[in-house]
Each structure stands twice: as structure tokens, then as C-alpha cells.
Amino acid sequence: MKGKKGVIFDLDGTLLDTLTDIADSMNAALSRHGFPLHDSDDYRLMVGGGIDVLARRAVPRERRDDGTVSSVVAAMREEYGMRWAATSRPFPGVVEMLAGLACRNILCAVLSNKLDSFTKLMVRSLLGGFSFFQVRGLVAGQPRKPDPRAALEIAQDMRLTPEEMIFVGDSDIDMETGKRAGMTPVGVSWGYQAPEKLILSGACVILDAPGDLLKYL
Structure with missing residues (x-):
């Protein structure tokens, strides 16, 4: 090279x-929708594609319709805006x-x-x-x-x-x-x-x- x-x-x-702050923010967004949360390490395989891809992977499979994903994305933006620099x-x-x-x-x-x-x-x-x-x-x-x-x-x-x-x-x-x-x-x-x-x-x-x-x- x-x-x-x-x-x-x-x-x-x-x-x-940034994994911990991303995981905590997405879990907070999921919690607001009553969805199950994920361990921080689980997010290693979810990140990298952008916030909408992350949200679609994080929500339960049976709830991955566009409306639900968009709502989780909006919540994630709010949550991440409050804790992007926490750790x-x-x-x-x-x-x-x-x-x-x-x-x-x-x-x-x-x-x-x-x-x-x-x-x-x-x-x-x-x-x-x-x-x-x-x-x-x-x-x-x-x-x-x-x-x-x-x-x-x-x-x-x-x-x-x-x-x-x-x-x-x-x-x-x-x-x-x-x-x-x-x-x-x-x-x-x-x-x-x-x-x-x-x-x-x-x-x-x-x-x-x-x-x-x-x-x-």
C-alpha cells in the first residue's frame, strides 16, 4: 500500500x-413502543446500514411495516440526540x-x-x-x-x-x-x-x- x-x-x-450509546438509544426507542429490548452486543450485527436499517432490524419481525419502522426511527433520533456523547x-x-x-x-x-x-x-x-x-x-x-x-x-x-x-x-x-x-x-x-x-x-x-x-x- x-x-x-x-x-x-x-x-x-x-x-x-459508539455502540453503547446507539444500543441505549435504540432500546429507549423500542421501549417507547412496547417492544423487547436487545443486549448491547446484539447491536454489533445491526449497525452499519443507517438508522432506518437499524430500526428495521431491531423491531420484532412481525412489526416491520413501514409505519412502525418510521415511528421507531423518529423515536431513535430523539433518544440519540440526548445521549450521543454519553459514552x-x-x-x-x-x-x-x-x-x-x-x-x-x-x-x-x-x-x-x-x-x-x-x-x-x-x-x-x-x-x-x-x-x-x-x-x-x-x-x-x-x-x-x-x-x-x-x-x-x-x-x-x-x-x-x-x-x-x-x-x-x-x-x-x-x-x-x-x-x-x-x-x-x-x-x-x-x-x-x-x-x-x-x-x-x-x-x-x-x-x-x-x-x-x-x-x-
Whole structure:
């Protein structure tokens, strides 16, 4: 991977450990509807696709009609707005990794399926010491990962080719996004999906610690 000039990071499970706040918020939304709750670890297999996908996976199978899911999504937005920073923090080593990338003049961006407003808020609040080239979350009417268009737009704005880019994430969605964009997909072992799944999804490398990324640049 030598010679890479740009990196696109996923957010949840890659840069930030947000699982507890997401789980608590969704459980609060489910409770408001009288639905069963889930253990925090159960959400590892639910997150990554965006809030509407999360809600559809979290509600009971027999209640996954559009109206119910939309109501749970609305409740989740309210609940998450009250607790998005309760426990969420950068994973150990992430701050040092970002500093190392800055020293190497590597352009960095964030691309998440989290709502754009929350994505920008959390990066600004929890990773505010770093200047990202772009921070993009999910916007209504625009494609979400693994569609590669947003990743390719970021590369174009950086004036880099896809071959000069790395896509780093913790999910099969991220690996698929990187592959479809023609970038190098890199998985992380500290996130919410098993490294074996990332390898099967096309990860070229699995990082065991954030600082390991610097070894490949």
C-alpha cells in the first residue's frame, strides 16, 4: 500500500466507539413502543446500514411495516440526540494515528451511513483536534454505502485517483464500498464485525491497532 495519498474512514466502529450509546438509544426507542429490548452486543450485527436499517432490524419481525419502522426511527433520533456523547469516544490509538497521518500529509475523510448531522457533530466534538478534508454522512435522497459514488466524489475532490486511496472500516459494507470504488479496502479488528467476515468481504489487510495503518503508508 505504499504510495497512497488519501484515506477514507468509516466512523462508528472504526474511529469512534459508539455502540453503547446507539444500543441505549435504540432500546429507549423500542421501549417507547412496547417492544423487547436487545443486549448491547446484539447491536454489533445491526449497525452499519443507517438508522432506518437499524430500526428495521431491531423491531420484532412481525412489526416491520413501514409505519412502525418510521415511528421507531423518529423515536431513535430523539433518544440519540440526548445521549450521543454519553459514552462515545475515539478508540485507543485513533488520535495518535490521525496525528501521524497529518504529519505524513495524508488527506483524510470520513464517510458514514450515520445521519449527516450526527456524523458532522460527532467528528467536530470528539475528533475536533483534526482537520478532515471532508466529513460526510447519510443525506436523504443520496446513495449510502456500499454504493461507491460518495467515496469516488471524495477522491475526485482530493484530486486523487481511486488507486491512490485507502478505505478503512469495520464492516462488510465498508469493504464492499472500497472494492466498488477501486480503492484498497482495509479492515480493523477492534470494530463491530469479526475480522474473518471482513476478509471474506475483500479486506486486503486487517489492522490490529490504529497505528498499524502508518506502517503501510
